[in-house]
């Protein structure tokens with residue numbers, strides 16, 4: 001197992017697989033993933049099929065959440081569970097066989113070699129182009145452009161679910177987004193951190209049909225991206241449009257002033273519109289500035305809390321890589 005011997009540091013390599021109704025593929029995905037890491041954690045979200053049982057039979061540590069809470073919440077649960085083993089690297093991948101478990105080695109490598117904290121497996125960097133359905137490609141590229149612009153962090157594939165994390169990143173990243181927007185959220189969370197980002201090429205295959213309406217899915221991700229932008233980049237979201245609006249208002253006012261001088265009549269529409277634009281623009285500017293200050297304050301407090309938490313050891317994996325304190329049991333109900 002190349003991945004296990006490629007680093008001098010201790011701690012296991014853990015795979016976290018969020019899975020919802022994946023009985024068709026989960027068994028084979030777990031069996032294959034086990035070859036490339038020390039522990040496979042499957043987070044099942046109250047699947048109505050045999051996903052959890054099959055994952056367990058294949059040798060995964062299965063965490064059964066009682067109801068579907070979304071991929072982000074499942075990843076939070078999986079990360080918390082992985083943290084108890086103080087892993088050298090944690091790799092997340094999909095449970096529908098879309099990702100090749102053999103590539104766990106490639107995705108984890110920058111972490112194991114110590115030059116990255118977050119590795120993103122990109123579908124658009126591989127020399128051989130996979131057969132990704134055209135409508136998926138359009139959505140993936142559009143969401144990547146939007147996420148890159150909105151978050152200020154650039155990736156070639158913002159929607160990929162094949163990623164790896166160092167212990168430091170595992171401690172710092174927690175997600176709030178619903179549905180399948182967690183990958184975009186991650187990009188916002190990385191902005192302003194000192195976590196080192198790397199991209200590696202991966203391959204995908206789509207064995208499953210269309211699980212959801214692509215337009216509804218795309219719009220829900222766009223909705224999340226705009227919400228994240230408002231919260232995490234308030235200057236860009238509020239103050240920049242506010243400034244543009246205020247400038248527009250001033251130009252309209254200037255034009256109205258000239259009309260008054262030439263005709264001695266007040267142009268009602270442009271005067272009212274100009275004033276409205278100026279007032280709303282200024283309000284947006286002030287809102288953006290205040291929210292930006294609060295965001296910086298919240299980020300600093302979070303960092304300080306994490307620094308304190310980091311000083312508390314919580315290992316359950318000994319120097320030789322043996323599991324010494326099984327704090328989580330198979331099929332634990334959370």
Ligand SMILES: Nc1nc2c(ncn2[C@@H]2O[C@H](COP(=O)(O)OP(=O)(O)O)[C@@H](O)[C@H]2O)c(=O)[nH]1
Pocket residue numbers: 017018019020021022043044045068069070071074093094095096098161180211
């Ligand atoms: N635990 C859990 N896993 C989920 C949920 N939604 C999706 N997943 C899993 O996340 C992975 C990616 O989801 P998928 O529907 O294949 O997304 P797509 O490949 O982007 O179309 C798969 O392993 C799913 O089973 C959820 O609500 N809970």
Ligand SMILES: [Mg+2]
Pocket residue numbers: 094096098
């Ligand atoms: Mg999939």
